[in-house]
Amino acid sequence: DAKTTQPPSMDCAEGRAANLPCNHSTISGNEYVYWYRQIHSQGPQYIIHGLKNNETNEMASLIITEDRKSSTLILPHATLRDTAVYYCIVRVGAGNQFYFGTGTSLTVIP
Amino acid sequence: GAVVSQHPSRVICKSGTSVKIECRSLDFQATTMFWYRQFPKQSLMLMATSNEGSKATYEQGVEKDKFLINHASLTLSTLTVTSAHPEDSSFYICSATDTIGSPLHFGNGTRLTVT
Numbered sequence: 001d002a003k004t005t006q007p008p009s010m011d012c013a014e015g016r017a018a019n020l021p022c023n024h025s026t027i028s029g030n031e032y033v034y035w036y037r038q039i040h041s042q043g044p045q046y047i048i049h050g051l052k053n054n055e056t057n058e059m060a061s062l063i064i065t066e067d068r069k070s071s072t073l074i075l076p077h078a079t080l081r082d083t084a085v086y087y088c089i090v091r092v093g094a095g096n097q098f099y100f101g102t103g104t105s106l107t108v109i110p
Numbered sequence: 111g112a113v114v115s116q117h118p119s120r121v122i123c124k125s126g127t128s129v130k131i132e133c134r135s136l137d138f139q140a141t142t143m144f145w146y147r148q149f150p151k152q153s154l155m156l157m158a159t160s161n162e163g164s165k166a167t168y169e170q171g172v173e174k175d176k177f178l179i180n181h182a183s184l185t186l187s188t189l190t191v192t193s194a195h196p197e198d199s200s201f202y203i204c205s206a207t208d209t210i211g212s213p214l215h216f217g218n219g220t221r222l223t224v225t
Contacts, residue, residue: 032211034213034214041201041221042218042219043114043203043205043216043218044154044216045216046213046214046216049213087154091211096159096207096210096211097159098144098205098214100146100153100154101153
């Protein structure tokens with residue numbers, strides 16, 4: 001089962017930063033937080049992942065709280081193509097299984 | 111890099127027939143592959159985990175005799191939906207990784223419609 005909770009939906013104005021929160025209060029010390037997004041009728045796309053330090057790549061930034069119980073994905077300048085369902089995932093156990101929660105449906109508004 | 115190819119992207123079959131879906135890792139060796147199913151407006155549900163050369167591990171509630179998984183090589187896994195019924199109509203997605211802890215890379219899914 002998914003170990004994360006996310007708000008079901010969010011809106012963001014085009015060009016503004018989109019901040020997507022995720023709670024993972026039962027995360028273990030060696031478990032990474034991964035973020036994916038899924039555009040309608042496509043496979044999920046990897047965005048970013050992290051353990052405890054903040055991470056940034058060409059797509060997004062990931063901010064993880066010091067107690068690691070929550071994180072925020074930041075899309076710095078949202079575009080219409082960023083409209084998608086965003087999933088925050090904590091890998092479970094040693095088997096590398098990824099269990100998807102319900103995700104956040106982000107709508108970028110012109 | 112890290113491309114996962116899934117084929118076919120869309121298939122329609124008649125009730126009672128079997129359908130095979132292929133998942134290939136194009137530029138890496140996938141020691142582990144995962145199969146997911148997604149119904150409309152729902153999240154992805156993990157069906158099974160398959161490791162190359164060994165039997166797949168199925169999630170609770172997933173019928174192993176109905177959803178046959180074969181992972182015969184480090185670049186290919188197949189999912190066969192046997193004796194398909196309309197309720198098996200869904201979006202099936204595979205994913206793969208080369209090492210434990212690395213991000214999963216997903217195929218673009220197969221839309222199965224059983225008539």
